Amino acid sequence: MDFRGSDPTDSGTISAGSSFDTIDTGSSGAVSAGSSSDAIGKGPCGTVLGPRSEDILPTTATSAVKIVIVGGFGVGKTTMVGSVSEIRPLTTEETMTRAGVGVDDNSGVESKTATTVAMDFGRISITDRLVLYLFGTPGQERFWFLWNGLFEGALGAVVLVDTRRLEVSFDVIGRLEERGVPFVVAVNTFPDAPHHPAEELRKALDLPDEVPVVDCDARLRASCRDVLLTLTRYLYALSVPPG
Amino acid sequence: MRTPPRRERGNPEADAGDPERLYVITGGPGGTERAPLDLVTMIVARDEPSPTVQPEQAAILRLCRAPLSVAELSAYLSLPFSAMTVLLTELLATGLVESRAPVVRAALPDRSLLEAVMHGLQRL
Ligand SMILES: Nc1nc2c(ncn2[C@@H]2O[C@H](COP(=O)(O)OP(=O)(O)OP(=O)(O)O)[C@@H](O)[C@H]2O)c(=O)[nH]1
Ligand SMILES: [Mg+2]
Numbered sequence: 360m361d362f363r364g365s366d367p368t369d370s371g372t373i374s375a376g377s378s379f380d381t382i383d384t385g386s387s388g389a390v391s392a393g394s395s396s397d398a399i400g401k402g403p404c405g406t407v408l409g410p411r412s413e414d415i416l417p418t419t420a421t422s423a424v425k426i427v428i429v430g431g432f433g434v435g436k437t438t439m440v441g442s443v444s445e446i447r448p449l450t451t452e453e454t455m456t457r458a459g460v461g462v463d464d465n466s467g468v469e470s471k472t473a474t475t476v477a478m479d480f481g482r483i484s485i486t487d488r489l490v491l492y493l494f495g496t497p498g499q500e501r502f503w504f505l506w507n508g509l510f511e512g513a514l515g516a517v518v519l520v521d522t523r524r525l526e527v528s529f530d531v532i533g534r535l536e537e538r539g540v541p542f543v544v545a546v547n548t549f550p551d552a553p554h555h556p557a558e559e560l561r562k563a564l565d566l567p568d569e570v571p572v573v574d575c576d577a578r579l580r581a582s583c584r585d586v587l588l589t590l591t592r593y594l595y596a597l598s599v600p601p602g
Numbered sequence: 603m604r605t606p607p608r609r610e611r612g613n614p615e616a617d618a619g620d621p622e623r624l625y626v627i628t629g630g631p632g633g634t635e636r637a638p639l640d641l642v643t644m645i646v647a648r649d650e651p652s653p654t655v656q657p658e659q660a661a662i663l664r665l666c667r668a669p670l671s672v673a674e675l676s677a678y679l680s681l682p683f684s685a686m687t688v689l690l691t692e693l694l695a696t697g698l699v700e701s702r703a704p705v706v707r708a709a710l711p712d713r714s715l716l717e718a719v720m721h722g723l724q725r726l
Contacts, residue, residue, distance in 0.1 A: 416668050443726065450677055451641070452680075480677075489718055522606065525606050525607055563607065563608050588724070594716055
């Protein structure tokens with residue numbers, strides 16, 4: 360497949376959509392998971408806002424790839440997604456139950472608790488055919504299974520670490536290794552965070568020599584873009600057949 | 603300077619939770635076969651909503667006049683991803699929408715794909 364963009368003779372099979380901002384979900388509403396994101400404000404009378412007109416993808420945009428941003432609690436995943444996304448970041452939620460026998464219930468009686476887990480994501484249009492999605496995964500990797508295929512097929516991952524609390528990202532690195540997802544490590548530079556030499560950090564995280572480790576400021580678009588470029592170049596290097 | 607803590611490889615956290623014990627609430631009819639939809643499967647409407655489709659499905663059809671990922675649909679409609687796949691499975695079965703599977707990482711990544719991503723990011 361050619362991802363470099365469409366030639367003008369390729370009209371595609373999809374009829375062009377007209378521009379719109381709101382959709383009527385009808386009186387039933389049918390909204391089960393309230394979203395915490397203000398990017399999707401709801402209008403009066405059960406209308407739901409769709410993408411802003413400038414965020415509507417061209418009808419040719421039918422190929423998508425994804426990169427996941429992982430890291431422990433509070434390392435800056437949401438910030439990074441927001442910095443590079445061309446749309447205001449969105450949130451997809453999933454609700455799960457947990458059978459609570461003998462876990463938080465001393466009586467041993469089966470109890471079920473529902474938990475809602477949110478994941479924010481953003482989007483970058485690469486060409487008029489290809490769209491890149493970035494998912495800021497939940498910090499606790501035991502929730503990753505909720506979104507089937509979150510890692511399967513992802514091009515790769517960015518592991519964000521905060522040097523004040525390196526250990527909160529240990530488990531996610533282990534999980535990526537188990538799943539064979541290629542990743543780079545981005546050190547989010549918080550002002551009061553200790554600065555470790557790269558080699559010390561690599562040793563602490565037990566990373567093979569080839570895994571790139573870079574500094575970043577998750578609040579800056581250019582810095583996040585450079586992290587994503589580092590990941591893409593790394594993936595490119597991995598694609599060179601050995602020998 | 604204090605040396606950083608060290609990660610031990612291949613020793614996932616003991617309290618990582620037993621995945622067997624966590625369940626997704628699908629909200630869908632029990633036992634229904636669901637279409638294999640990824641978060642970034644792109645969905646495009648092929649038709650205008652007919653008066654008979656459910657309100658949520660009519661909303662999907664209006665949103666998908668231009669391509670949208672399943673994740674975006676889930677966000678705009680404030681529906682969990684799993685509930686969205688149930689609604690989309692029906693729309694796919696009746697041909698009201700079509701889907702495009704994502705380009706996934708193969709054993710060896712596709713170099714022309716990665717080149718496109720690099721060029722796209724450089725323009726950011
Ligand atoms: N100084 C500085 N602050 C940052 C940076 N990145 C994030 N922050 C701040 O750190 C806090 C946590 O950032 P989030 O982006 O919410 O982190 P997260 O990983 O999404 O957190 P959880 O989803 O709760 O796990 C916020 O108050 C951010 O403003 C950074 O690069 N530099
Ligand atoms: Mg977050």
